[in-house]
Amino acid sequence: MSEAPADPRVFRRILVATDFSPASAPAFERALGLARAMGARLDVLHAYQERALAELGYAPVGSFDAWDREVRAQAAARLEPLVARARAAGVEAEPLLVTGFPDEAIVEAARQRRADLVVVGTHGRRGAARVMLGSVAARVVANAGCPVLTERG
Template identity: 35%
Template sequence: MYQRILVTTDGSKLSAKAVKAAIGMAASLRAELVALHVVPRYPVSYFEGAVTITNPEAARIEKQWAERGQALVDAVRVAAEAAGVQAKGVVARSDQVAESILSAAKKHRCDLVVMASHGRRGLKRVLLGSETQQVLTHGSLPVLVLR
C-alpha cells in the first residue's frame, strides 16, 4: 500500500505519538520511513529596534536548533530501526514549515505523510496558523493526522 512514509517531529508529546504510529505502520507495511524536522530561521526582523542581536549570534542559535532537530530525527531513526524499519532522518531549514514538509515528501518520494495536529482553535489558530491544515490543503498525497 505505502512504500515510503514521511513523519514530522517537533519533539512534543503529540509528535511522539505520531512518530510511534508511523513506525508501527511502516513496520506492518514493510515501508521505509523518513523522519523530518523543520528548523525555522531566527526571526531577526521581529526584534529590530527593540533588541540587538548580531548575525553570528543568530547563526549560533540556528545551529543549536538544527542540532536539536538532528537529535530528534536520529532518535526516530534509531527507534524505527529497532522495530525493523529502514529509516532516515532529514533536517530542513525554512520558515515555511508546510512547504518544507511537502517538498521533503516529494524529494524522498513519500506516498504518505504522518503528522500531529496540536488542535489549536479560534484565535490561536489564526495567529499561529496550522501547518497541518496547510499540508492538507496544498498537498496531493494522503496525510494521516493524529491528535
C-alpha cells in the same frame, strides 16, 4: 507529485513530521506502525525556521551561524532517538532536518523524497487559537501531492 506505489494498498515511503511536542508523538507511533507493517521506509522530519536577522539586532558577525549550528545540533540530537527506535523495530529510517515554514517544508520534502504518505500530528487547537496560529496539518493536507494522515495528539 509522487509516483503511485506498485500496490495501491501499500505505502513504500512514509514521511512523518515532528515538532517534538507531545502532539507529534502519536503521529510518530502511527507512522512507525504503518512503516513496519508495510515494509516502508520512514523519513523522520523536523522543520525549523531560521531566525530573522532583525531578531539578532546588532549581534556580532557569525552569531547567526553559531545560532544555526546550535539549533541544528539540538534538533539532530532529538531526531536520533526516533530514528534509532524505528531501526530497532526493523524499519529503514532516516532523519531529515530542514528549514522553512513547517507546512511548506513538509510538503516540499514529501515531494522531493517521493513520499507515498505524510503523517502529521495535530495539536487540536480550536477557536481563536486555531485562527491565530493556523494549522500546519491543515495546510499540509491542502497542499501535499500525496495522501496525508493526521493523528490527534
